Amino acid sequence: MRTKNRLNPVESIYYTPEITHCPKCEGKLTYCHPVWRKTISTLKGEFKVINLGYRCENNSCDNHIVYRSAEAEQLSMKHITYGxxxxxxxxxxxxxxxxxxxxxxxxxxxxxxxxxxxxxxxxxxxxxxxLRSSVEENTKEILEKVVEESDGLILSIDGVQPEKGNETLYVIREVLSGTVLAAHNLKSSASQELVGIIQPIINWGYPIQGFISDGQQSIRLAIEKVAPNIPYQYCQFHYFKDIAKPLVEKDRKLKTNIKKKLRGIRDIERKIEESPSESLEDEIASDYVAAIRSVLLEDGKPPFELPGTRVYERTKSIKDSIEKCLDKKGDSFT
Structure with missing residues (x-):
């Protein structure tokens, strides 16, 4: 039994082919039938998409292709209701x-x-x-240009595991051009498995100046097996991240302590909401509460952007601004 569609489209969108005339006889393309229709959930909402088919109206033309919109085809993958x-x-x-x-x-x-x-x-x-299929057709041309300009490639290898127990996606990227050379889901992170994705790239024959990774032992062993004479470097970002761990931990505690002291702003909001008349002071207080709330959502990217330090600097700016307002208010009564 067919289940009820869980999506509720806000509107229907019709797409027509980007070309209006037959490529063979230049005859006008006319509507024949919908090629497909489905509801797609996107970041902007849920829409019912109808891709309309058009064909050449010239009966003497031997072009029987039904043309459709390429833009509509790019909205989602086949058999997938998400954009x-x-x-x-x-x-x-x-x-x-x-x-x-x-x-x-x-x-x-x-x-x-x-x-x-x-x-x-x-x-x-x-x-x-x-991602795996996104290796560009002109990869060879890109790599040859990198070799010509820099005398060799620099390869980075990294793996991401979405959840414990699932396959790990390993990506090999050429650092200087940013080109993805390989992307494979591996059930095991053993060095022998990694050799299988590194070796084909080495077999391409391009000179390699070095490898970069996060220091994972199996990656280092795999590189050592297939390219023992090529330099290996620990990723500088991961290096700084590791040596900054004590500082990051202290910064985290600083952020936690500051946020604890800011949790009472809800009481201030209630007092403003319960105020019988909206005064200038209430309006100013609301602006400061909004600024403090934005601080509570503040985050950073350690080790180069410390969230605790950022929260401290922003709260200090708010505190200085409040003190200036109070000083001006005091001066106005003298």
Whole structure:
């Protein structure tokens, strides 16, 4: 039995082919039938999309192709009711912000996207598949240009595991050009498995100046097996992140202590809301409360952007501003 559609589109959008005339006879293309229609959930809402088919109206033309909109085809993947923007956002949250499946589900739910953990996992796998197939056709031309300008390639290797017990996505990227050379889901992070994805790139024959990784032991062993004479370097970001751990921990405690002292602003908000008349003081107080609330949401990216230090600097600026206002108010009564 077919289940009821869980999506409620806010509007229907019709797409037509980007070309209006037949490529063979230059005859006008006319509407024949809808190629497909489906409801798609995007970051901007839920929409019913109809891709209209057009064909050449010239009966003597032997072109029987039904043309459709390329823009509509790019909105989502086949058999998937979520937009490509949702898939890309899941990839960003996983790889850039290192969010878990549950955290990603909560974030998307807050954006009014109906999704479950299982669906997040499915879309993450689609993202990994797209990443793997995104190696450009002109990769060879790009790499040859890098070799010509820099005398060799610099390869970075990194792995991301979405959840414990799942496959790990390993990505090999050429650092100087930013080109992704390989992306594979591996069930094991053993060095022998990693050799299988590094060796084909070495076999391409391009000179390699060095490898960079986060210091994972299995990656280092794999590089040692296939390229013992090529220099290896520990990623500087990971290096600074490791040596800054004591500082980051103290910064975290600073942030926690400051935020504890700011939790009482709800009482101030209630007093403002209960005020019988909106005075200038109430308006100014509301602005300061809004500024403090924004501080509570403040975050950073250690080790180079410490959130605790940022919160301290912003609260100090707010405190100095309040003191100046109080001094001016005192001067106005003297």
């Amino acid at each position: 490509m923007d949702v898939i890309a956002h899941i990839g960003h949250l996983r790889f850039k912000e290192h969010k878990t499946r549950l955290e990603i589900t909560d974030i998307l739910t807050e954006k009014q996207i109906k999704i479950s953990e299982r669906q997040v996992q499915k879309l993450y796998e689609r993202y990994a598949l797209l």
